[in-house]
Amino acid sequence: MRTLKRLLYLAIAGILLFTGWIAYRVNNPVQFPSLPYEFSIKPGSSLKSVANQLADEGVLPDAWSFILLSRLMGLASSLKAGDYEITGSTSPLQLLKRITKGDITQSEIRFIEGWTFSQLRQTLDQHPSVRHDTIDLRNGEIMKLIGANETAAEGLFFPDTYFFARGSSDAAILKRAYRAMQNHLDDAWAARAVNLPLKDPYQALILASIVEKETGRESDRSMVAGVFLNRLRLSMMLQTDPTVIYGLGDKFDGNLRKKDLLADQEYNTYTRRGLPPTPIAMPSLASIQAVLNPAKTDALYFVAKGNGESHFSTNLEEHNRAVSKYQKR
Template identity: 45%
Template sequence: MIKKITLFLLFVTALAAGGYIYTAKQVDQYINQPLQLDTPQIFTISSGTSFNRVLQNLTESEMISSSDFAKLVRRFHPELTQLRAGTYLLESGITLKNALEQFKQGKEHQFAITFVEGSTFNEWRDILQNTPYLEHKLSGLSEAEIAQKLGIQNKKLEGLFLAETYHYTFGASDFDILQRAADKLQLVLDEHWATRQDKLPLNSAYEALILASIIEKETAVESERERVAAVFVNRLNKRMRLQTDPTVIYGMGDKYDGNIRKKDLRTPTPYNTYTIFGLPPTPIAMPGEASIKAALNPEDSNYLYFVASGSGGHVFSKTLAEHNRAVRAYLKQLRSNQ
């Protein structure tokens, strides 16, 4: 009798062990299934979402196949169940286990938003409004109201943010991006203002931003920035009008249709440097650090004029006669290319 009982217990134990091994194997097979993704996909876990609900969401999104053993993952692999809320990028070819480990470690996807040097605040607003996975807090606010929320005294925000690429995670807001861009601009401006050349015709760091924005709009050639800056600094020192087309365009606003006519050069606006002396009242675009540096450390030269060369750069001149010859050469090249 004892022998029979012993054999029975051994049978039950073996059966239980076999069942456990089979179940564990099925659970492992479930968590090691590759995600069904042709391309990388964004997946968000909201705060308070349970582990089982995450598995259900993955199933409903057709990223994984369902299994009766899904509910046993918590028992066999408790180390995979402590997931962090966030937004994740799931790459093609990874397994469910890889994804759960990613969720556990909280390796959220870093989104990126890029603002190009020379862009305007209105363009920034459009970019922010159309950027996904970003909370929109600035919609419907005026420029002055946004400035107030950012703690910026200027009611006009042109030029007060540093143009570059900013990374963010799910849950960040457009306000957060602007605050970071404003803080970064101030750091860069303070750094270069502290190391500026002596006797510049600039009364404040804000005026340096205005000049930097004009430089930004005038040239995209890195090697020309300090020379373009020198032209404007020399003209300011000689009390010559800056006569730079980008300021005319900015002053025209919505009236600009892609062409500047002679009447536009003669039409006064606060920004038209063909009709006003000195700098316009505000920046005309968002400058990059290179243009800020150039504005505060221009080239040591006597150039007073420049015109497009027709090959991507500019021809610089020290006298009006030289400049007029360069203009005629440029116009001749334009006609020959037509």
């Protein structure tokens, strides 16, 4: 009987010691080769392969205790693939919780208002964390791939910072940016002022892209929009340099000449009335809202003062004086 009790006591003591040792191992911070420490879990990876990977890299003291911990907690089949970054002291238990929650490292990419779609694509193509599925596709093919109704891509992607898991498809990021623009444009169109000379949201987007390129200071944005809308109402030519520059494409060398303003092409608003056929850049939400809720003004002209602001005029005579004052001095 005494022998049985001793064996029982020894078994209990052994269990307590083993439990305490396990608790120490799983809660004691591991020694990373360096901080920040990055590692990846590939899709379909097993618990054993991940534990061996971390042990081989010197993160875990051994693989088996990590495997045991995972099974005891019922998390052996809950590993989430992705890229992880450890920046501070972390125990095996914390590490296990992180890779089973999918607390992955996110990459980011920023699309800037005023960019053309060509600039946007170049940024995507050069991003090291993006999977480049569209790199060999034409613009129209990209639009079809992301489910867009439009064939021309210009201006249809919302300028913002987008966060994504490393290895995400560039098509998925473009689809998010496209949907964001559609949502913002629809909301702004629903709240638009009355009697605007615009037929649909796409025309608003075109004009917003022009306002984006023409505005040097935030405070002038709604006034610039008001000038262009007044011109549209009167069937006046918009006569805006950024559309001509966009139409010239690679031919533009940084110097807009008189011959460029006289040479007819579909984006030359000095030779053609109305809006150009597509946007010329990605407009900001502020430019969209300015176009759909412009300042109430009789101005038909504006000229840059040289300090970021614009001078607005209601007639050509006043405008010519302003041009002499601010641009010919």
